[in-house]
Amino acid sequence: MASPQNTSEKSIFQANSPGGMPTASQSQRSLIMAQITLRFLAIAFTVTAIPVMITAKEPVALLGLAIAPSYKQSSAMRFLLGVNATVFAFTVLSMLFVWPLRRSGSKPINYFFLLLHDMVMTLLLISGCAAATAVGYLSQYGQPETYWSPICDIVKKFCHQILISTVLSYLAFFCYFALNILSVHKLMSGATE
Numbered sequence: 001m002a003s004p005q006n007t008s009e010k011s012i013f014q015a016n017s018p019g020g021m022p023t024a025s026q027s028q029r030s031l032i033m034a035q036i037t038l039r040f041l042a043i044a045f046t047v048t049a050i051p052v053m054i055t056a057k058e059p060v061a062l063l064g065l066a067i068a069p070s071y072k073q074s075s076a077m078r079f080l081l082g083v084n085a086t087v088f089a090f091t092v093l094s095m096l097f098v099w100p101l102r103r104s105g106s107k108p109i110n111y112f113f114l115l116l117h118d119m120v121m122t123l124l125l126i127s128g129c130a131a132a133t134a135v136g137y138l139s140q141y142g143q144p145e146t147y148w149s150p151i152c153d154i155v156k157k158f159c160h161q162i163l164i165s166t167v168l169s170y171l172a173f174f175c176y177f178a179l180n181i182l183s184v185h186k187l188m189s190g191a192t193e
Helices: 004-013 024-054 075-102 108-141 156-192
Strands: 060-062 065-067
Touching (some): 024 075, 024 156, 075 108, 075 156, 108 156
Antiparallel strands (some): 060 065
């Protein structure tokens, strides 16, 4: 005979279906909650990366000349800023389309369109991050073959802020990468049912 403690533990860890597997509605709810959580994280990362990039300035005097490096002086940094703003706006809009998917009768085509959106956002983010990483690498280490000197030893605060903004953008990329995996999993599991 099972003790009362064993039966209560089983009820905590078992789903409501007879075989102990999650039901379709529980699986659907979990997927939607993961989608919403990852989208909120992507919103938070991109909306935080934008002001960090914009405020990245550090005026210095070099050989009697005043210089003030800014994100505006680098097309890669301007591109990353534009990517972050675009991803932020489209992620907010995508939240409107994720909410109706919580119903169990959602069509697979809706997940397909969401997957396309997520793929475009992922590609935008990785291209912006790659461009900013390349410029950041040159700023940090220079390139002796072309006589480009590193500048991060002179403008440490500026480089640090650019690094933070780029890392936040990479985190948003990983959120979208996970969203792509979730959407593909949902489409593949729907195709095999």
